[in-house]
Amino acid sequence: MATRRQPVGNKRRIPRQARATETVAAILEAAAQVLEASGLGGFTTNAVAERAGVSVGTLYQYFGDKTAILLTLAQQELELALSDVGRALQAEAHPLVEGRVRAMVRAIVNAFRGRQRARKAVLQAILAQGRGLETMEPLAAFIAHASEQIGRGPKPVLTTLSPEQVFVLSRSMMGTIRAAVLEEQPFFRSRAFEDEIVRLVTAYLDAVTRSAVGREA
Amino acid sequence: MATRRQPVGNKRRIPRQARATETVAAILEAAAQVLEASGLGGFTTNAVAERAGVSVGTLYQYFGDKTAILLTLAQQELELALSDVGRALQAEAHPLVEGRVRAMVRAIVNAFRGRQRARKAVLQAILAQGRGLETMEPLAAFIAHASEQIGRGPKPVLTTLSPEQVFVLSRSMMGTIRAAVLEEQPFFRSRAFEDEIVRLVTAYLDAVTRSAVGREA
Amino acid sequence: MATRRQPVGNKRRIPRQARATETVAAILEAAAQVLEASGLGGFTTNAVAERAGVSVGTLYQYFGDKTAILLTLAQQELELALSDVGRALQAEAHPLVEGRVRAMVRAIVNAFRGRQRARKAVLQAILAQGRGLETMEPLAAFIAHASEQIGRGPKPVLTTLSPEQVFVLSRSMMGTIRAAVLEEQPFFRSRAFEDEIVRLVTAYLDAVTRSAVGREA
Amino acid sequence: MATRRQPVGNKRRIPRQARATETVAAILEAAAQVLEASGLGGFTTNAVAERAGVSVGTLYQYFGDKTAILLTLAQQELELALSDVGRALQAEAHPLVEGRVRAMVRAIVNAFRGRQRARKAVLQAILAQGRGLETMEPLAAFIAHASEQIGRGPKPVLTTLSPEQVFVLSRSMMGTIRAAVLEEQPFFRSRAFEDEIVRLVTAYLDAVTRSAVGREA
DNA sequence: AATGAATGAGCCTTCATTCAT
DNA sequence: AATGAATGAAGGCTCATTCAT
Numbered sequence: 039m040a041t042r043r044q045p046v047g048n049k050r051r052i053p054r055q056a057r058a059t060e061t062v063a064a065i066l067e068a069a070a071q072v073l074e075a076s077g078l079g080g081f082t083t084n085a086v087a088e089r090a091g092v093s094v095g096t097l098y099q100y101f102g103d104k105t106a107i108l109l110t111l112a113q114q115e116l117e118l119a120l121s122d123v124g125r126a127l128q129a130e131a132h133p134l135v136e137g138r139v140r141a142m143v144r145a146i147v148n149a150f151r152g153r154q155r156a157r158k159a160v161l162q163a164i165l166a167q168g169r170g171l172e173t174m175e176p177l178a179a180f181i182a183h184a185s186e187q188i189g190r191g192p193k194p195v196l197t198t199l200s201p202e203q204v205f206v207l208s209r210s211m212m213g214t215i216r217a218a219v220l221e222e223q224p225f226f227r228s229r230a231f232e233d234e235i236v237r238l239v240t241a242y243l244d245a246v247t248r249s250a251v252g253r254e255a
Numbered sequence: 256m257a258t259r260r261q262p263v264g265n266k267r268r269i270p271r272q273a274r275a276t277e278t279v280a281a282i283l284e285a286a287a288q289v290l291e292a293s294g295l296g297g298f299t300t301n302a303v304a305e306r307a308g309v310s311v312g313t314l315y316q317y318f319g320d321k322t323a324i325l326l327t328l329a330q331q332e333l334e335l336a337l338s339d340v341g342r343a344l345q346a347e348a349h350p351l352v353e354g355r356v357r358a359m360v361r362a363i364v365n366a367f368r369g370r371q372r373a374r375k376a377v378l379q380a381i382l383a384q385g386r387g388l389e390t391m392e393p394l395a396a397f398i399a400h401a402s403e404q405i406g407r408g409p410k411p412v413l414t415t416l417s418p419e420q421v422f423v424l425s426r427s428m429m430g431t432i433r434a435a436v437l438e439e440q441p442f443f444r445s446r447a448f449e450d451e452i453v454r455l456v457t458a459y460l461d462a463v464t465r466s467a468v469g470r471e472a
Numbered sequence: 473m474a475t476r477r478q479p480v481g482n483k484r485r486i487p488r489q490a491r492a493t494e495t496v497a498a499i500l501e502a503a504a505q506v507l508e509a510s511g512l513g514g515f516t517t518n519a520v521a522e523r524a525g526v527s528v529g530t531l532y533q534y535f536g537d538k539t540a541i542l543l544t545l546a547q548q549e550l551e552l553a554l555s556d557v558g559r560a561l562q563a564e565a566h567p568l569v570e571g572r573v574r575a576m577v578r579a580i581v582n583a584f585r586g587r588q589r590a591r592k593a594v595l596q597a598i599l600a601q602g603r604g605l606e607t608m609e610p611l612a613a614f615i616a617h618a619s620e621q622i623g624r625g626p627k628p629v630l631t632t633l634s635p636e637q638v639f640v641l642s643r644s645m646m647g648t649i650r651a652a653v654l655e656e657q658p659f660f661r662s663r664a665f666e667d668e669i670v671r672l673v674t675a676y677l678d679a680v681t682r683s684a685v686g687r688e689a
Numbered sequence: 690m691a692t693r694r695q696p697v698g699n700k701r702r703i704p705r706q707a708r709a710t711e712t713v714a715a716i717l718e719a720a721a722q723v724l725e726a727s728g729l730g731g732f733t734t735n736a737v738a739e740r741a742g743v744s745v746g747t748l749y750q751y752f753g754d755k756t757a758i759l760l761t762l763a764q765q766e767l768e769l770a771l772s773d774v775g776r777a778l779q780a781e782a783h784p785l786v787e788g789r790v791r792a793m794v795r796a797i798v799n800a801f802r803g804r805q806r807a808r809k810a811v812l813q814a815i816l817a818q819g820r821g822l823e824t825m826e827p828l829a830a831f832i833a834h835a836s837e838q839i840g841r842g843p844k845p846v847l848t849t850l851s852p853e854q855v856f857v858l859s860r861s862m863m864g865t866i867r868a869a870v871l872e873e874q875p876f877f878r879s880r881a882f883e884d885e886i887v888r889l890v891t892a893y894l895d896a897v898t899r900s901a902v903g904r905e906a
Numbered sequence: 907a908a909t910g911a912a913t914g915a916g917c918c919t920t921c922a923t924t925c926a927t
Numbered sequence: 928a929a930t931g932a933a934t935g936a937a938g939g940c941t942c943a944t945t946c947a948t
Contacts, residue, residue: 057932057933061932061933082916082917084917092934093935094918094919095919095921095933095935098918098920099932104918104919200447200451202442202447202448202451203451205431205434205442205448206448206451206452206455209430209434209435210427210428210431212430213426213431213433214423214430217422217429223422228419230417234420234423238427238455238462240462241461241462242454242459244458245457245461246454274907299941299942300942300943301943309908309909310909310910311909311910311943311944311945312908312910312945313907315943315944316907316908320943320944321942321943321944516937516939518938518939526913527912527914528913528939528941529912529913529914530913532940532941533910537939538938635876636879636885639868639869639874639882640865640882640886640889643869644861644864644889646864647860647861647863647865647867648856648857648860651856657856659853664851664853665853665856668853668854668857669857671857671893671897672861672889672893672896674896675892675896676888676893678892679888679891679892679895712928733920734921735921738931743929744929745923745924746923746924746925746931747928747929747930749922749923749924750928750929
């Protein structure tokens with residue numbers, strides 16, 4: 039009967055004090071751990087709070103909703119991965135396209151190494167809510183941008199990719215890596231596997247470029 | 256999904272009578288419909304039973320577990336998809352590699368087309384339980400076999416693929432299509448998307464072949 | 473995260489079996505008892521279920537909402553009271569207006585005797601939700617009608633009452649009786665008190681009639 | 690409202706300084722506003738504190754209990770209403786009984802006019818705790834006294850009312866007005882409604898007087 | 907075999923109250 | 928005196944599962 043005001047759903051309190059900031063961090067860390075240990079099924083607010091060493095009440099002081107935790111986590115992870123990959127691409131150390139592709143693949147493989155389960159769960163949760171698109175948007179934008187960077191340089195490859203091409207490019211790479219993690223393939227971190235992914239991406243980029251050039255001519 | 260009392264588990268009763276078989280079919284069909292209509296969140300045993308026109312009790316007579324329904328559904332869908340793809344490959348109608356690749360891509364996309372939401376939910380549910388591996392295994396085996404068929408024919412392309420190559424080939428294709436389903440991409444059924452996947456696969460096959468030839472020479 | 477479908481709020485299952493009907497009755501009886509014993513503050517679904525000897529789940533099988541219980545209870549009580557008062561009025565035993573008024577007063581006093589607290593709580597709950605008007609409507613209609621019956625007979629008194637008059641007539645009488653109960657006045661069931669209420673009502677009716685007649689003349 | 694830890698109870702600190710007095714006033718004003726805006730359901734200590742521009746801690750410095758705020762609010766309102774009514778009666782401006790009754794009714798209605806929702810909520814809260822009796826007592830005493838004042842004056846009406854008569858007189862009037870507030874009747878502030886209450890009271894006074902005279906004669 | 911009423915653990919969320927700063 | 932982060936009991940409600948009929 040108690041009236042439920044503020045069906046907010048988002049963040050609730052902007053931590054202004056040091057202690058509060060720590061608490062938020064603890065909650066997010068705990069959330070990732072719980073997700074990692076028990077999957078989405080075990081991801082309950084009580085479990086997160088307990089692991090974080092705070093009470094549920096505190097948790098709700100900073101996250102208006104169970105979902106808000108997930109969303110924040112997702113964003114955080116995304117940004118981390120993005121900056122890793124971005125760093126790999128910006129390096130001037132790779133003059134050749136292949137070199138840059140390889141750097142990116144390596145960054146992604148590394149990004150996928152830790153807390154695989156948490157990552158998966160976050161992904162699922164996001165998707166399960168139809169929030170996927172918005173959340174993924176920065177990633178898509180990034181890869182669209184990244185593909186231009188790959189092409190640029192001493193040996194430029196392409197100028198613009200269609201949305202479908204960006205999608206195929208990013209998802210084929212990500213999907214392959216993700217599958218290897220999920221299936222716990224023994225060759226996951228092997229050079230042979232890395233070679234094949236690089237081959238996949240460069241071959242596709244090549245094909246796309248050739249086709250574009252052919253059309254222009 | 257958290258099992259409550261008895262951790263029963265799998266199927267319970269092997270239907271020997273016609274009526275029983277019908278009941279099981281009705282439940283599975285209802286499950287797919289519920290999944291399609293309300294997503295995983297609305298997938299409750301009661302909802303499925305009601306839609307199937309049976310009582311929950313009856314449902315539990317044939318499926319020891321809510322999960323068992325999902326698992327059965329997944330297997331069923333998988334078999335359907337596999338036989339579709341198999342048919343596409345066996346046809347002698349595609350003399351060129353590209354033709355065969357396209358036929359396969361189309362078969363897979365089609366397999367994923369109907370009841371997308373249900374499929375997505377099944378996928379999620381399977382993955383959420385770590386059951387993904389077992390369930391996916393037949394698919395992997397199939398594609399490994401299929402890649403040989405692609406290469407064979409009037410214009411043979413390759414003889415043997417390394418395990419890593421089979422993996423990259425199959426997962427990049429599946430992963431891309433799956434991502435399109437999960438993210439509910441609007442271009443999912445477009446020709447442009449199909450073209451890109453075909454390009455991805457053929458480009459990779461080409462690159463692999465060229466490298467193999469080079470090594471042999 | 474579990475999706476909450478059906479934010480129904482109303483009744484949920486129409487009991488078809490004997491046992492179910494009993495259960496509903498038990499829940500309503502328990503609700504009244506809890507209300508009586510602990511007031512609105514103690515009126516929790518768990519308390520009601522426990523007192524009814526059923527589980528919360530069962531309770532929610534028949535009432536989609538905590539409020540639904542209160543609403544049903546209110547309707548039930550209202551109908552009971554209404555039929556009591558109605559019976560008092562329909563009796564041909566009271567040829568005089570005063571006699572009929574007295575019969576009504578007595579019926580109301582009796583109606584207010586049992587489970588005062590429950591009644592009060594129900595009232596409050598109804599009002600607290602702004603549902604008061606709808607719920608009270610039959611009562612208003614009834615009193616409007618009853619006032620006509622009071623006036624009819626060998627010595628007719630009035631023909632039509634304005635909404636304000638119906639309101640003042642009914643609420644002054646009800647309010648006085650209710651106050652006596654709430655304050656546990658010792659004279660609550662005394663003849664003297666009854667006399668005064670009868671005097672109040674008849675005097676008011678008289679005044680209204682005289683004013684109406686005066687206006688007509 | 691259920692007290693959680695320390696069953697503290699009432700006021701805690703008697704403000705001796707100017708600032709403290711202001712704070713208390715701010716809290717009470719905020720309480721009324723919150724009540725008015727969100728009803729009893731939204732009446733949380735945090736909401737009140739925020740609106741008052743103080744912290745919860747400060748609030749608890751002056752009110753040992755959420756209830757204490759409500760109680761204080763109720764008393765404050767009551768005193769205001771009482772002094773209004775008293776002023777209306779003491780005025781020599783109304784030589785006729787009816788005039789004095791009308792003045793009183795108007796004073797009471799007016800008292801109930803502003804912040805109706807807040808008042809209703811306070812009323813409900815008081816009643817919900819069985820605290821109604823104590824809180825209402827001064828009002829009853831006042832009306833008993835007032836009825837004597839009504840009768841006095843240039844045209845005296847009655848000498849003594851029996852306890853039952855005082856009760857019926859005061860409660861019928863208050864009960865009717867209160868019901869109009871609680872039910873949020875649209876005609877609450879209309880002249881027609883006022884007329885009917887005046888009619889009710891004067892008719893009753895009249896009837897009582899006539900009966901007393903008859904008995905004396 | 908089927909039914910469906912009943913169960914109850916457990917989830918998410920709120921909010922009165924405390925206490926270290 | 929004031930602050931506001933933290934607490935945690937308690938409440939409403941869901942749903943997988945059982946079992947008497």
